Amino acid sequence: MSLRARINAPEAPHGQQEESHLVAVYRAKLLEEIDLAEMSSLAAAERRIRLERVLGHIISREGPVLSTHERAMLIRRVVDEALGLGILEPLLEDASITEIMVNGPDQVFVERAGRVELLPIRFSSHEQLMQTIERIVSTVNRRVDESNPMVDARLPSGERVNVIIPPLSLTGATLTIRRFPRAFTLHEMIGLGSLDEQMLMLLSGLVRAKFNVIVSGATGSGKTTLLNALSGLIPEGERIITIEDAAELQLQQNHVISLESRPANVEGKGRITIRDLVRNSLRMRPDRIIVGEVRGGETLDMLQAMSTGHDGSLATVHANNAEDALMRLQTLASMSEVKVPYEALRDQINSAVDCIVQLSRFADGSRRISEIAILDSHGREEYRIVTVCRFAARPMGADGVVHGAFEYHPLPRRVADRLRMANEPIPPAFGVADSEEQLAAREAK
């Protein structure tokens, strides 16, 4: 049955209680007969096959009167329950769902195509929800209980899972599952209206000509997705090191080293931070460093790396516009234990950051580049941000869709020169700004 059919199925069809009873009985019998330790060493697909086989034997032995279809359904349901995540299972199978949010046993929300909807399904009890949560976190050897009421983990299949339970959560046990983000190509993103060909030409030139680019946006605005797509523009032959909290980037080049930070273990030991990894990466002769998201003191190390020979590096930061992104980088860099005076930080950012690509999530759920800004200041100057592209949104109409247009502004001459030096085209929609001398000469006339 499809996910929708399953979710929309009428409540308690005839015989459902009987069926649930059979499922519970055979689940118990199955759990009696299998060797759990042996099961855990098997891959997921093999585990399912093994369970189905054992259960098939049990059913044949006990001989309840079942049609072939009933028998198949029973096996499927028992194995799903024994192995899987109950009502979450079909949601996880549904590729159109990008996020699953369980707020206590009675509320299950999902996000589809950028929109959040409440589903007409619920867990039968708090205990059933807790069992599902325990099953999820135990696959990554973590535990959730009153003394450890918050867990953030990544499943082997790539989903990011966050759990917070009472007494911290007053809403009840809360589970958030973020699907492993689908890798969009830049052309697919053009198809979605997130950028256009002219912007792609500019961004391709900037990445290939080794500008340092910061992708900025709010939570869930598409930073990681864009970072991944931009990384795809890096030419083969360069040594790329990616650094992330939860490895999400999927680079296609053949010379890539992926590093992932590690939380402390149950005894509070063994933590490796993004900062440790950024520092270590500098000793690995990288051509480019890609930092999934800067959140703390590692920002200073990253900025230093960017301004000392690791041009063409990419990172994301959580901010609402280009100016805010610079302020945020500055604040984060100042969180480093090395105390750097404000002017020196500005100097650092001025020499490290070349371009900020701002992403926004719009009211209709669409994500797009809302601004491309060049940082055109140098040394200890105040930041001078030149917006070269902006999305001008029109008020939302009756269709509930955000319409608008990208606007382009001339590229600062220094940027154009650097693109030309690298043999990259200047996108015609942008053009090049007059130099200061030309402007002065024209004004003098």
Ligand SMILES: Nc1ncnc2c1ncn2[C@@H]1O[C@H](COP(=O)(O)OP(=O)(O)OP(=O)(O)O)[C@@H](O)[C@H]1O
């Ligand atoms: N341009 C796009 N168009 C449509 N959907 C997108 C686009 N970019 C990203 N998405 C979807 O939006 C969701 C969030 O994307 P992503 O993880 O890249 O965001 P993020 O800003 O990195 O989030 P976080 O702040 O949590 O790290 C994903 O489901 C992703 O597939």
Ligand SMILES: [Mg+2]
């Ligand atoms: Mg992200």
